[in-house]
Amino acid sequence: MRVLVIGSGAREHALVLALSHDPAVIALACAPGNAGIASLAESYGVDVGDPSAVADLAVEWRADLVIVGPEVPLVAGAADAVRDRGIACFGPSAAASRIEGSKAFAKDVMAAAGVPTAHGEIVDNPARLDAALRNFGPTWVVKDDGLAAGKGVAVTDDLAAARAHAMTLLDAGHPVLLETFLDGPEVSLFCLVDGTTVVPLLPAQDFKRVGDGDAGPNTGGMGAYAPLPWAPPGLVDEVVAKIVHPVAQELAGRGTPFTGLLYAGLALTAAGPQVIEFNCRFGDPETQAVLALLRSPLAALLHATATGALAAHPPLEWSEGSAVTVVIAAEGYPGYARSGDVITGSEADGVLHAGTRRREDGAIVSAGGRVLSVVGSGASLPEAREEAYRKVAAVHLPGSHHRTDIALRAVRGEISVV
Incomplete structure (x- = not known):
């Protein structure tokens, strides 16, 4: 299978890394990619916001499967354009992507589906x-x-x-x-959906605030871990039954079936799980932790989702243990982020690139706000956390910052659900 990934972040690096280990993948490309992805896949320039350009590249490269990572091309209609050219695409239509592109639309869908939300x-x-x-x-x-x-x-x-x-x-x-504010621990649950068939992945928790202790402004995400040792038994089944499946059915009933990754951002309130938001794609940085634990071949799984064959796919296989992702951000992020600084240690195992580029002299330099995602795994959450921060310490980016408390409260047993 020839697989083309669209995007340039650490999420896409995680997808490409997982695909590179899949023996069914005979050729792998990413557009536009980044300095880290370039060591695993062919790189091509493309305007991800231009659906026609994405589809043209898929045709020219002879892709069997296109995986669209970011929300911008999905909302713009990239998946529609690719499918119109006869190529399988993992990603929802522009109409279904409104679940993320318009919060008002998402609220309307949830109300019609009877889904609990603020x-x-x-x-x-x-x-x-x-x-x-x-x-x-x-x-x-x-x-x-x-x-x-x-x-x-x-x-x-x-x-x-x-x-x-x-x-x-x-x-x-x-x-x-x-x-209204929803109190309680937050959970990210990714679900593969092909119309009304729903297959959940491992639940994760991400960290939106820029600073330790959830201080400072919101960001695109400063770290994540999976799975959740404190999650109530049956949480995933409950969320699929009461939230994800009803939303998938509602979208299908409106003539806009969802095909791809439906991401439910949840608060576990005293009244039960309630939806904070829906996203129409793999989340970043949770993907980096979740895919580190997936053992099922990724290409076949995403191809089955893209082609309506998800119900026939074998049950997913997961590694035992945990994974922790820590984001290293450039100086100034989430405001104006400094770029062009040389990074050392970024080519080590478990270091996924986001905002990077390679200079003509071969040096890897920063080129964005969230520059790297560092992933550690282990037999337990404390071991995975220790491994992640050991790897973080080996990376140097002048002026960079990262949170030091990713998964710490979970390790200490300080998270509880009422």
Whole structure:
């Protein structure tokens, strides 16, 4: 099978790495890729936001399967364009991708499907903002209704800060979603979906805030671990039955069946699991931890999903133990990130590239906000965490920063579900 991956982040590096170990894959390419991916796959330049360009590359390269990693090309219709050219594509249609591309659409789908989620209100006019804010709090959740690379959300006890974030979004022409705050541990559950067949992967937990102890602004994700030793028995089955499957059925009933990876971001509240958000693709950085534990060949699994054969695929096989991902970010991230700094230690085992490029002199340099994802695995979560941070210590990027507490509360047994 000739497999083309679209994207340039550590998520795509993790996908390419898993595919490179699959004996069924006879050729592997990634567009546009990065400095780390280039050692495993052919690299091609492409504008990921241009569906026609993505489809043209798939045809020219003679791909048997295209895997679209990021949300931007999916929302733009890349999967539709590839399928229109007769090539199997792992990724939902533009219509189904609205589950991530529009939070208002996602809320409507969940309401129709009877899925538990936070109460929300869309505000598209500054004149309505203050009245709407009075319906929420004292912890305010303010979200960009559209795509924001994980950085369009403010969760704050400060009304002035909530209002300021909302006004920034409205001034940019973006509708705002206000939500009630959902208390409880957060869980990311990835599910493969081909219409109404749902196959869950391992649950994970990610860390959105930039600093230790969940301090500072939201980011695209600073680390993750899987599985969850504190998760209640039957959690995955409950989420699939009460949340993911009803949403898949609702989308299919609307004539926009979902094919690809449906990511449910959840809060485990006292009333049970409730949806914080849906994404239409593999999450980053959770993918880096989850795929490190997957033993089933990835190409056949994603091809089965893309071609409507998921129900016939054998049960998934997983390694025993745990995996931990720690993100190394450039100086200034999640604001203006410094780039062009030389990185050492980035070609070691378990170091996945995101914002990197290789200079003409051969040096690997930073070229983005989240620069690397470092993955450690072990027989237990403490061992995996120790391995991840041992690898982090061997990487040097001037001015970089990373969280030191990824999975720490779980290791200490400090997470509980009411």
